[in-house]
Amino acid sequence: MEYYIADSAVFIMGSGIEPYRIITIPSVVNELKSSEAAMRFDLARESGARVEMPEDSFREKVMQTANKTRDCEELSSTDIDILAKALEYKGNSVLLTDDYAVQNVAKVLGLEVKPVAQKKIKDVLVWQKQCTGCRKKFDSGDICPVCGSPLKKRRKRKI
Ligand SMILES: [Zn+2]
Known part of the structure:
Protein backbone atom coordinates (compact mmCIF):
# COMPACT_ATOMS: atom_id res chain seq x y z
CA MET A 1 0.00 0.00 0.00
CA PRO A 115 1.61 19.79 -3.54
CA VAL A 116 -1.50 19.78 -1.35
CA ALA A 117 -3.55 22.54 -2.90
CA GLN A 118 -3.46 25.79 -4.73
CA LYS A 119 -2.20 28.60 -2.55
CA LYS A 120 -4.85 30.47 -0.72
CA ILE A 121 -4.94 34.18 -1.47
CA LYS A 122 -3.69 35.05 2.01
CA ASP A 123 -0.50 33.11 1.29
CA VAL A 124 1.36 35.83 -0.53
CA LEU A 125 4.56 34.73 -2.16
CA VAL A 126 7.30 37.30 -2.10
CA TRP A 127 10.29 37.10 -4.38
CA GLN A 128 13.70 37.84 -3.03
CA LYS A 129 17.14 37.80 -4.54
CA GLN A 130 19.87 35.76 -2.94
CA CYS A 131 23.57 35.86 -3.70
CA THR A 132 24.92 32.60 -5.14
CA GLY A 133 28.27 33.41 -3.51
CA CYS A 134 27.86 34.80 -0.01
CA ARG A 135 24.14 33.86 0.35
CA LYS A 136 23.15 37.37 1.47
CA LYS A 137 19.59 38.34 0.62
CA PHE A 138 18.48 41.45 -1.25
CA ASP A 139 15.21 42.91 -2.50
CA SER A 140 16.44 43.52 -6.05
CA GLY A 141 19.43 43.63 -8.36
CA ASP A 142 21.35 41.10 -10.45
CA ILE A 143 24.86 41.31 -9.01
CA CYS A 144 25.74 41.07 -5.32
CA PRO A 145 27.03 44.44 -4.05
CA VAL A 146 29.05 42.63 -1.38
CA CYS A 147 30.96 39.94 -3.28
CA GLY A 148 30.05 40.47 -6.97
CA SER A 149 28.44 37.07 -7.54
CA PRO A 150 25.19 36.77 -9.51
CA LEU A 151 21.93 37.00 -7.54
CA LYS A 152 19.29 34.29 -7.90
CA LYS A 153 15.56 34.75 -7.52
CA ARG A 154 13.99 32.95 -4.55
CA ARG A 155 10.50 32.94 -3.24
CA LYS A 156 9.61 33.60 0.34
CA ARG A 157 6.23 32.94 1.87
CA LYS A 158 4.64 35.80 3.72
CA ILE A 159 1.29 35.46 5.43
ZN1 LIG B 1 27.52 37.91 -2.37
Missing part, protein backbone atom coordinates in the same frame (compact mmCIF):
# COMPACT_ATOMS: atom_id res chain seq x y z
CA GLU A 2 1.16 3.49 -0.81
CA TYR A 3 1.18 5.94 2.08
CA TYR A 4 0.82 9.69 2.12
CA ILE A 5 3.18 11.51 4.45
CA ALA A 6 1.17 14.54 5.49
CA ASP A 7 2.48 18.03 6.15
CA SER A 8 0.23 20.42 8.13
CA ALA A 9 -1.20 21.75 4.83
CA VAL A 10 -3.10 18.47 4.43
CA PHE A 11 -5.11 19.26 7.56
CA ILE A 12 -5.29 23.01 6.98
CA MET A 13 -6.51 22.77 3.39
CA GLY A 14 -8.11 19.37 3.52
CA SER A 15 -7.44 16.59 1.02
CA GLY A 16 -9.41 13.84 -0.61
CA ILE A 17 -7.06 11.14 0.64
CA GLU A 18 -8.31 8.02 2.41
CA PRO A 19 -7.39 8.59 6.09
CA TYR A 20 -5.92 5.10 6.59
CA ARG A 21 -3.22 5.95 4.05
CA ILE A 22 -2.13 9.08 5.91
CA ILE A 23 0.94 9.12 8.13
CA THR A 24 2.06 12.26 9.93
CA ILE A 25 4.40 13.21 12.77
CA PRO A 26 3.79 14.64 16.27
CA SER A 27 5.28 18.07 15.49
CA VAL A 28 2.83 18.57 12.60
CA VAL A 29 -0.08 17.77 14.90
CA ASN A 30 1.25 20.22 17.51
CA GLU A 31 1.42 22.97 14.90
CA LEU A 32 -2.24 22.76 13.88
CA LYS A 33 -3.50 26.05 15.24
CA SER A 34 -6.95 26.48 13.73
CA SER A 35 -9.76 24.44 15.23
CA GLU A 36 -10.85 23.50 11.73
CA ALA A 37 -7.46 21.92 10.98
CA ALA A 38 -7.39 20.17 14.37
CA MET A 39 -10.87 18.80 13.68
CA ARG A 40 -9.80 17.50 10.26
CA PHE A 41 -6.89 15.78 11.94
CA ASP A 42 -9.11 14.22 14.64
CA LEU A 43 -11.46 12.86 11.99
CA ALA A 44 -8.57 11.42 9.98
CA ARG A 45 -7.09 9.89 13.14
CA GLU A 46 -10.38 8.22 14.02
CA SER A 47 -10.46 6.72 10.53
CA GLY A 48 -6.99 5.24 10.71
CA ALA A 49 -4.47 8.02 10.07
CA ARG A 50 -1.23 7.34 11.93
CA VAL A 51 1.09 9.58 13.92
CA GLU A 52 4.64 8.26 14.07
CA MET A 53 7.85 9.61 15.57
CA PRO A 54 10.63 10.20 13.02
CA GLU A 55 13.76 8.14 13.53
CA ASP A 56 17.06 9.81 14.34
CA SER A 57 18.98 7.96 11.61
CA PHE A 58 16.65 9.35 8.93
CA ARG A 59 16.71 12.87 10.45
CA GLU A 60 20.50 12.68 10.25
CA LYS A 61 20.38 11.80 6.55
CA VAL A 62 17.90 14.62 5.82
CA MET A 63 20.14 17.15 7.56
CA GLN A 64 23.19 16.01 5.62
CA THR A 65 21.29 16.45 2.35
CA ALA A 66 19.85 19.83 3.38
CA ASN A 67 23.36 21.01 4.17
CA LYS A 68 24.51 20.04 0.70
CA THR A 69 21.64 21.83 -1.06
CA ARG A 70 21.92 24.75 1.38
CA ASP A 71 18.24 24.42 2.27
CA CYS A 72 19.17 23.90 5.91
CA GLU A 73 18.45 27.51 6.91
CA GLU A 74 14.96 27.28 5.45
CA LEU A 75 14.02 24.05 7.17
CA SER A 76 12.29 23.96 10.55
CA SER A 77 12.60 21.04 12.92
CA THR A 78 9.13 19.94 11.76
CA ASP A 79 10.28 20.07 8.13
CA ILE A 80 13.21 17.80 8.94
CA ASP A 81 10.91 15.42 10.83
CA ILE A 82 8.45 15.14 7.95
CA LEU A 83 11.27 14.57 5.44
CA ALA A 84 12.74 11.90 7.74
CA LYS A 85 9.38 10.14 7.87
CA ALA A 86 9.00 10.28 4.08
CA LEU A 87 12.54 8.95 3.69
CA GLU A 88 11.72 6.02 5.97
CA TYR A 89 8.86 5.09 3.62
CA LYS A 90 10.80 5.89 0.45
CA GLY A 91 9.50 4.06 -2.61
CA ASN A 92 6.22 3.40 -0.85
CA SER A 93 4.99 6.91 -0.12
CA VAL A 94 4.15 10.33 -1.47
CA LEU A 95 5.12 13.38 0.56
CA LEU A 96 2.35 15.97 0.60
CA THR A 97 3.69 19.47 1.18
CA ASP A 98 3.41 22.98 -0.18
CA ASP A 99 6.68 24.05 1.39
CA TYR A 100 9.22 25.00 -1.26
CA ALA A 101 12.37 24.13 0.72
CA VAL A 102 10.88 20.79 1.81
CA GLN A 103 9.97 19.98 -1.81
CA ASN A 104 13.48 20.85 -2.88
CA VAL A 105 15.23 18.59 -0.35
CA ALA A 106 12.69 15.83 -1.04
CA LYS A 107 13.60 15.86 -4.73
CA VAL A 108 17.29 15.53 -3.91
CA LEU A 109 16.49 12.60 -1.61
CA GLY A 110 14.58 10.94 -4.48
CA LEU A 111 11.22 11.16 -2.73
CA GLU A 112 7.92 11.47 -4.52
CA VAL A 113 6.31 14.83 -3.68
CA LYS A 114 2.94 16.35 -4.41
